[in-house]
Amino acid sequence: MRFLKILFWSLLALISAPIMGLTAIALYLSPGLPDVETLRDVQLQTPLRIYSTDSKLIAEFGEMRRIPISYGQVPENFINAILAAEDDNFLNHHGVDPMGLLRAVTELVQTGSIQTGGSTITMQVAKNYFLTSDRVFSRKLNEILLALQIERSLNKREIFELYVNKIYLGNRAYGIEAAAQVYYGTSIDQLPLSDLAMIAGLPKAPSRYNPISNPERTLLRRDWILGRMLSLGYIDQAEHDEAVASPITATNxxxxxxxxxxxxxxxxxxxxxxxxxxKAYTNGYHVYTTVDSELQALANVSLRTGLMSYDQRHGYRGPEARHPDSKPDEWPALLKDYRGLGGLLPAIVTGVADDKVTLLLRGGVLGEISWEAMRWARPHLNANSMGPNPDKPADVLAVGDIVRVVPIEGIQFRLTQVPEAQSALISISPQDGAIQALIGGFSFVESNYNRVTQARRQPGSSFKPFLYAAALDNGYSPASMVNDAPLVFFDDYLDSAWRPQNSGGDFLGPIRLREALYRSRNLVSIRLMQDLGVDKALSYIERFGFSRSDLPRNLSASLGTPELTPLQIAQGYTVIANGGYAVKPYLIERIEDYNGQILEVTAAAVTPAARERHEERLSRYAQAANFTDADFTIPELPIAEEVVDPRTTYQLTSMLQDVITRGTAVRARALQRKDLAGKTGTTNDQKDAWFAGYNGDFVTVAWVGFDQPSTLGRREYGGTAALPIWMEFMAGALDGRPEHSQPIPEGLTSVRIDPATGRTSRPGASDGFFEIFKEEDAPPAWDEIESGAYPSGGSDSLPQGLF
Incomplete structure (x- = not known):
């Protein structure tokens, strides 16, 4: 009996000691453990995503690529694959699998090092959300205790959902939906069994079993999981055999x-x-911009086509590199150093014949350039001259040359080159300031310098409409006569006298204001500013959204010497296009959280014409938000301030329409629309070329120039370099849209005038035509002039004798 008692108490002690030890450890560690209830409200680190206004993904930013999904969105085959790979007893245990831990301990005793952790899915959730990855016993004990608590607080579906959304699966992919997008470019619910098993094999070691860098090892892991699924009864033999026969097809x-x-x-x-x-990079914000995907794609094509057209007019600068002694087996390696830029593909010349050259592109793609597709390539000498026309392909290219090409059809390509000049295009809605399309250069990969918002360049004559608006609001009319004649200015601070010139060097004498604008006469602009006064003119021009600090206080400002960005010019033109309202450009339409709940909506100041449409938009957002507290409210919609008399903008638009119908932008008549208006701009030595134009729906500005200012060439003006880009964009943007111009405001009248004097036309005169006047500025009727009531000819006679 004594022996039995000793044996009993010994056994009891052996059993109780570990239990008491574990209990003591649990009591010691428990107070420091986090509250597992926080898992119910956990916010996973999710990248920032940028979308177009029609929900096309533009970009995402953040170290972790994650797309959280619910348990119901996870395919059953994937659930089974994860269970087979990680924890086939998941549905039965209470957070800890004793047999799994025992296996881990046995492996540790036998090998002397940790081989597996014996972790269940629940234990991995505990580690991923609350603990570090340090391989120490204290962490494992905390993991076990947390797993037990998690199982008491959450059901199996909730635990599994937390697991599949958190795990790291390589290539910046966190969670299974992100992994499906990274490796296969599609959603997890679209993948076949073989690919689901591949992803299920990644949690164990994402780098070791990465299908891109280690496809052979990945294949072994995938097939092992498929075998486990078969043995556990999750799939049948036919499904297993079909999946095993499938190759690894994952790519980045x-x-x-x-x-x-x-x-x-x-x-x-x-x-x-x-x-x-x-937090912008981690809180999963969805940002919806005002940019329309079709208009943006059109802007990309228009800018690149126009810039390449300009570039090719000035000849071929030769291949990007020459490797005349290279061997065919070296060509793929030589191409690896070159990537696509603005849609221009790198290629190496593999052969030169009498009527074509053959190419090798990246990825082993073969192609050829016909003689017709490369005969444009006269040697570039400088901005104003080229060498002789080539007679055959060998005059242009040789084997081993690295060139740029664009696809035509099939294996046919066209020879091109990356332009040295740059361009920018922005299109804004004049009714609310929404940016509808924007491209800041030929290729963001080549240069992320955004010329729309960052490049300050002289706008040249595209700035003149703002000065003309000041004149029209200060007693001038489109029929006012101003002398286009030489001026000379002397200044003690200048080395020589300033003798401003018109672009052609000629002078037309007395000219109507309308004609002076569409002919872009510099001397008339200087006289206008001289008469108005520099300070008065610049103060007025500030109404268009310009900062006074950006406007030089001198007469040369009348010729467009302020250094301004295309965005600023576009903002200024919106005031003219919408009838005088100061709308401000904006890009972000709304911001949502990762659950799709609206956090912020832009309520930009709009014109009265756009108010109803925007109120409907904000009302839809309010209904969609379905909020029950004060966390989010739809802001009140403001009306933009009227800063210019709508009669002035109507007159100015009529004058700027003449720029297209008979002036420096006459090429735009090809668009066959009567609602288009705009102004060209070219700076000294053709360093900058502009076209700013609009109708009631779009204000679009195109600029062409070099980042380091240099001449574009003596025949390159706003109407030749920038206008074609504007035209291609507007042709597509306006396709199918009705004409939209500013409605005629009250207070205007139409009077038949004499084109030579700008005064009321003599009855019966055959050359008279109608002009638009503000009622208070209209010239008197002819019989009033003859009666002697207006001996000077009417209110259009100007002070200071501008002749």
Whole structure:
């Protein structure tokens, strides 16, 4: 009996000691454990995503690529694959699998090192959300205790959902939906069994079993999981055999944007960073911009086509590199150093014949350039001259040359080159300031310098309409006569006298204001500013959204010498296009959280004409938000301030329409629309070429120039370099849209005038035509002039004798 008692108490002690020890450890560690209830409200680190207004993904920013999904969105085959790979007893245990831990301990005793952790899915959730990855016993004990608590607080579906959304699966992919997008470019519910098993094999070691860098090892892991699924009864033999026979097809799909608009994405990123700091990259914000995907794609094509057309007019600068002694087996390696820029593909010349050259492109693609597709390539000498026309392909290219090409059809390509000049295009809605399309350069990869918002250049004559508006609001009319004659200015601070010139060097004498604008006469602009006074003129021009600090206080400002960005010019033109209202450009339409709940809506100041449409938009957002507290409210919609008399903008638009019908932008008549108006701009030595134009729906500005100012060439003006880009964009943007011009405001009248004097036309005169006047500025009827009531000819006679 004594022996039995000793044995009993010994056994009891052996059993109780571990239990008491574990209890003591649990009591010691428990107070420091986090509250597992926080898992119910956990916010996973999710990247910032930028979208177009029609929900096309533009870009995402953030170290972790994650797309959270619910348990119901996870395919059953994937659930079974994860259970087979990680924890086939998941549905039965209470957070800890004793047999799994026992296996881990046995492996540790036998090998002397940790081989497996014996972790269940619940234990991995505990580690991923609350603990570090340090391989120490204290962490494992905390993991076990947390797993037990998690199982008491959450059901199996909730635990599994937390697991599949958190796990790291390589290539910046966190969670299974992100992994499906990264490796296959599609959603997890679209993948076949073989690919689901591949993803299920990644949690164990994402780098070791990465299907892109280690496809052989990935195949072994995938097939092992498929075998486990078969043995556990999750799939049948036919399904197993079909999946095993499938190859590894994963490739890196990156962020998989649906719309190319990198300059837009960068602008939105910077704005979000200023609003939310570093949390912008991790809180899963969805940013919807005002950019329309079709218009943006059109802007991309228009700018690149126009810039390449300009570039090719000035000849071929030769291949990007020459490797005349290279061997065919070296060509693929030589191409690896070159990537696509603005749609221009790198290629190496593999053969030169009498009527074509053959090519090798990246990825082993073969192609050829016909003689017709390369005969444009006269040697570039400088901006104003080229060498002789080539007679055959060998005059242009040789084997081993690295060139740029664009696809035509099939294996046919056209020879091109990356332009040295740059361009920018922005299109804004004049009714509310929404940026509808924007591209800040030929290629964001080549240069992320956004010329729309950052490049300050002289706008030249495209600035003149703002000065003309000041004149029209200060006693001038479109029929006012101003002398286009030489001027000379002397200044003690100048080395020589300033003798401003017209672009052609000629002078037309007395000329109506309308004609002076569409002919872009510099001397008339100087006389206008001289008569108005520099300070008065610049103060008025500020109404168009310009800062006084950006406007030089001298007469040369009348010729467009202020250094302004295309965005600023576009904003100024919106005031003219919408009838005098100061709308401000904006890019972000709304911001949503990762659950799709609206956090912020832009309620930009709009014109009265756009108010109803925007109120409907904000009302839809309010209904969609379905909020029950005061966290979010739809802001009140303001009406933009009227800063210019609508009669002035109507007169000015009529004058700017003549720029297209008979002036420096006459090429735009090809668009066959009567609602278009605009102004060319060219600076000294043709360093900058502009066209700013609009109708009631779009204000679009195009600029062409070199980043380091240099001449574009003596025959390159706003009407030849920038206007074609504007025309291609507007042709597509306006396709199918009815004509939209500013309605005629009250207080205007139409009077038949004499084109030679700008005064009321003599009855019966055959050369008279109608002009638009403000009622208070209209010239008197002819019989009143003859009666002697207005001996000077009417109110259009101007002070100071501008002749």
């Amino acid at each position: 799909h990156g962020s998989n944007p649906e719309l190319e608009a990198p300059y837009v994405a960068e602008m939105a990123r910077l704005e979000m960073l200023s609003k939310f700091g570093d």
